[in-house]
Amino acid sequence: MTPSDDARGDGTGVMDGLALSALDWWAEAGVDMLVDESPRDWLARAPTPALPSTSAVAAEPAAPAPPADLPAFRRWLLTDPSVPGPPRARHDAQGDPAGGVMVITDMPEPADRGTGALLTGEPGALFDRMLAAIGLDRGTLYLAPFTPARPATAKLSKDACHLLHRMMERHLALAAPKRLLLLGDAPSCSLLDQPVTQARGRVHELRVDGLTIPTVATFPPRLVEGAERRRLAWADLQLFRNLA
Secondary structure, three states: OOHHHHHHOOOHHHHHHHHHHHHHHHHHOOOOOOOOOOOOOOOOOOOOOOOOOOOOOOOOOOOOOOOOOHHHHHHHHHHOOOOOOOHHHEOOOEEOHHHOEEEEEOOOOHHHOOOOOOOOHHHHHHHHHHHHHOOOOHHHOEEEEOOOEOOOOOOOOHHHHHHHHHHHHHHHHHHOOOEEEEEOHHHHHHHHOOOHHHHOOOOEEEEEOOEEEEEEEEOOHHHOOHHHHHHHHHHHHHHHHOOO
């Protein structure tokens, strides 16, 4: 109590001191706000803010579809980042799709690197002899790789095969071959759901985008080794020739 409080003589100073003392007690007790007269549930959870409606959320842009004509699609295969393999290592298809004969090799050969060609070196020389034996050459067919770039391990992952399967189906729909020869397990497993050892020796009816394509599978040239393997490959080639 201060001297000025005593001087007032009406007890006001004493009451002010008591009021301040009570306020100090409530502050130490944790009371830090005024409470109104209306009842309130202090333990109730705060309301969850409403989520924006789906119409208010901007939709993610869809990935652009591959081109719908063959020349543009081939350029897309060489440059688009969604295609497995670095662009500098990819190989374009070769030959004339208008001839109606399409050959799909599993992947570029090691000797193909830097040449811009497919099936070069010893496998390519054997491939040319195989074609000549059934009355064909590279100028009369359309040769495409199942994977435009050869993997470092020479094996394709399951995810890569899934992507390449869809791309090859688009490629077939655009090229629209009248007969198809598959070289190797990758295209055979993807398009016929069977490895070459099971798929070879018979004609398959491959259905793609409304087309029905007579298809034969056989070994890639680099694996045509030994008399028995050559005999089987020759039988497959004769089967393919009879599709004409």
